Amino acid sequence: MTLPHNSLAGGIGRRSLMAGAGLGVLGAAAPVVRRAAAADPLTLTVWSWVPNMQKETALYEQANPGVTVNVVDVGQGFPHYAKIEDALRAGSGGPDVAQIEFDMIATFLQLKAFADLAPYGASKFSRDYVPWAWQQVTRGDHVYALPWDSGPIGQVYRKDILDAHGMQPAGTWGEFADQALKMHKDTPNTLLTNATFDQGAWTTALLWQAGWKPFTVDGDTIGIDVSNAVSSRFAAYWQKLLDAGAVDAKPGFVTEWYEAFDKGRYAIWIVGAWGPVFLQQFAKSSSGKWRAAPIPQLAAGGHVCANWGGSTLAVLKQSQHRSEAAKLATWLLHNPTSTRMFATDQYLFPTSLALLNDKAFLETPYPFYGNQPVNEVFAAAAHDVNTSFQWSPFQGYVQSQMGIELDAAANGRGTLQQAFDRLQKKFVKYANEQGFTVKT
Amino acid sequence: MFDFVTATPTQAPPRHRGHRLRRRLVPYLFLLPFMVLFVLVLIVPLLLALDLSLYRDTLARGQIFVGLANYFSILDDSSLWDGLAHVVAFGVVQVPIMLAFALGLAVLLDSGVLWGRRLFRIAFFLPYAVPSVIGALIWAYMYGPSFGLFSSIAHAAGVRAPDFLSGRMMLVSLGNVVTWEYTGYNMIILYAALQAVPRDVVEASWICGATPWQTALRIRIPLIGQALVLTAVFSIIGTLQLFNEPEMFKAIAPDVIGDHYTPNLYAYTLAFTDQQVNASAALSFVLGAIVAVVSYIFMLATSRRAAGAG
Structure with a gap:
């Protein structure tokens, strides 16, 4: 399971970073002996x-004698990306293959980090991959990464709570409100629900x-349209619910939030x-009471979804073994044995x-x-x-x-609309400052 | 080998040049391990950061030399001054309270009226042995507004616990964590200084009929003035560099902490989430300068007062 990279803020991320760095030292020494x-x-x-x-990499090693795959956990999310950026700046020292979440591909493409896999x-x-994911890893004829796991969104809900209120999972956002x-x-x-604006x-x-x-984005020219009609509708929708006290806006992925779900404060998690x-790991006491349903639609009968989280594997351009690295990434994310293993053993x-x-x-x-076979829903x-x-x-x-501005607004510092306006200005x-030509 | 220790100029016959040179070199040889590390892990990174602060690494245009532009834009950045206002407000209240506690405990331990002195000494010191990140995480859990320890107790008692993580309470909540963590540390420094107060002075005060309270107030505490100044300077520096606790609290109160609650937190955000390493380097130097100036002013003020009193 791959979490979006800002979801485990603070301590956990940093501790895994330190553990990862320690492993890195040991791991780097081992292959010399085997070579x-x-x-x-x-x-x-x-x-x-x-x-x-x-x-999975052990299976690859079995199938490819002479190849040793060294998996290093250098931290989750930002610490991981910061280390890759350092390696790019230094011109060497990075991995051959790196996990890159979908939302970070554009950032690393700007740094010309990836080898073209075409x-x-x-x-x-x-x-072979779901269309939106393929679109995210390609630019024209170039393939810069291979899709791994994903997070199309839906509603995970407490059936007992909705039943007690005589409700079915909402089909539209209007019903949801x-x-x-x-x-x-x-x-x-x-x-x-709790709106995790953080x-x-x-x-x-x-x-x-x-x-x-x-x-x-078009080369070094960027169009920025953060505060627009779509965000205004969105802001008005949630502002109404927040002002009425009908939803919480507590930070997500912290003890309080886990407990709130375990103790039944919220009926639905949009995820x-x-x-x-x-959820199974932290809401154990409510096992059996949960179900999954599709995300509400903007218009009745619609079929539009979006994605939260998920990763890819990319080959770094600075790798000395691009062809072998591409072969490894392809095997891991295209071979039926490996892809099934990620889905059934690691629940990606x-x-x-x-x-x-x-x-x-x-x-x-x-x-x-x-x-319930929840995989069907997602x-x-x-x-x-x-x-x-x-x-x-x-x-x-x-x-x-986005996390800082919208969370502050959702907790009484101004309105969501004002937050979007501030974000627009900040991003421009x-x-x-980053040298882009900005179109608004 | 140890002749340079015992030899005095009067008894030493004229020596070889080599000897004299060696005598001069030996102390530096002893200093060498320190100097190597000092240069490698302090001076070199400082110079690299200084170099970094003069450039701007951009996504679209690569690296540009900008001179002092990063410094001007950081000084013009309200986020820095917001953060500084927080740590100053924090320090003005928290540091005196913490040092008063530390001094009180040190005097109590030193006075000998307690039995089980060793046990208490370790108990008071124990919070400092807990890594500050872990300590902050534990407190963050206890502060939780719905399911935290304090709110659960308050709920059981039928009252409402204050919202420890609100904008108004945050400095108090952080101050409590820092006080819990560092009182014991400061107490140990002050206790060691109290133990070093000459016994004859203390005994003299007893013979003159001073009560234990008077001895503490008039004899012991004035005699450890230097240790007090030392703990104060450490605390001031620590306060201006406050980072671990707000960073840990960011996850549970992102609306209050944000990305620039303290200057160090802001430097961290700039470098590690905003990809603005150059601005972060400039900010670090500005903060370093502020820390140096404030510490210097404090030491100057206390030494003046000491001189005036003497």
Whole structure:
């Protein structure tokens, strides 16, 4: 399961960074010994925070004698990216293959970090991955990464709570708002949901669904349209619910928030496809009471979805073994054995169409969800993800500022609309400082 | 080998040049391990950061030399001054309270009226042994507004706990964590200084009929003035560089902490999430200069007063 990179803020991220650095030192020393034994020795380094990835790389090593794959966890999210940026600045020292979340691809493309995988045969995979994911890893004929896991969004909900209120999961955002207001009126201590505005990626996913196109990047020219009609509608919608006290705006992925879900304060979690398995770990006491449903639509009968989280594997241009690294990345993310293993052993929600249409995968029952095959819900959502969304080439800044400004506004410092206006100004200023030609 | 220690100029016959040179070199040889590390991990990074602060690394135009432009824009950045206002307000209240506690505990331990002195000494010092990140995480959990320890207790008692993580309470909540963490550390320094107060002076005060309270107030505490100044300077520097606690609290109160609650937090955000390493380097130098100036002024003021009193 890959979390969006700002989701585990603070201590956890930093501790895993230190642990990762320690492992790195040990891990780097080991292959030297092994090298002598192999006929055509080669060590490929992968930087990733996916747990137990050695399972898959061990299979690759078996199939490719002489190749040693060294998986190093250098931290989750920002610490990981900061180290890659350092390696780019230094011109060496980076891994051969790196985990890159979808939202960070544009940032690293701006730094010209990735090798084009098209010459190594990646172009022919264009129909093997869900369309939005393929669109995110390609630019024209160039393939800069291969899609790994994803998080098409949906509603994970407490069936018992909705039942008690005589509700079904909302089909439209209009219904969702009515439910929130009604539930708040009937049971003030149980709310329909918590709006995690501190998570820039959560907000982005909902805006993505609504057709928000904040950035258009063309070389060193950038269009910035953050505060527009889409964001205004979005701001007005949530502002109304916040002002009525019908939803909370507490920070996500902290003890208080986990407990709130475990103790039944919220009926619905709007989350990516990695959410259902993640929830099982912290809401144990409510096992069996949860279900999953599609994300509400803007218009009744619509089929528009968006994505929150998920990663890719990219080959760094500075790698001394680009061709071998491309082969490894391709095997890990295209070979049926490996892709299935990631989905069933590590619970990474797949981007591979073969898996998304696979009966065994779709029909797996989840006892935590009353034996509902929740993968079906999210697999259907994956096909509906809006393909036209573009990230900024400085997503670290965008993500962090969105979290700060919108969370402050949602907690009483001004309005969401004012926050979007401030974000627009901040991003324009930042882009100018970074030497872009800005169009607004 | 140790002749340079015992030899005095009067008894030493004229020596070889080599000897004299060696005598001069030996202390530096002893200093060498320190100097190597000092240069490698302090001077060299400082120079690199200084170099970094004169450029602007841009995504679209590459690296540009900008001279002092980063410094001007940081001095013009309200985020820095907001953060500085927080740490100053924090320090003015928290440092005196913490040092008063530390001094009180040190005097109590030193006075000998307590039994189990060793146990208490370790107990008071223990919070400092907990890594500050862990300490802050534990406190963050206890402060939790809905399910935290304090709100649960308050709830059981039928009252409302204050919102420890609100904008108004945040400095108090952080101050409490820092006080919990560092009182014991400062106490140990002050206690060691108290132990070093000459016994004859203390005994003289007893013979003259001073009460223990008077001895503490008139004899012991004035005699450890230097140690007090030292702990104060350490605390001032620590306050201006406040980072771990607000960084840990950021996850649970992002609306209050944001990205620039303290200057160091802002420097960290600039460097590691905003990809503005150059601005971060400039800010670090500005903050370093402020720390140096404030510490210097404090030392000057206290030494003046000491001189005046003497």
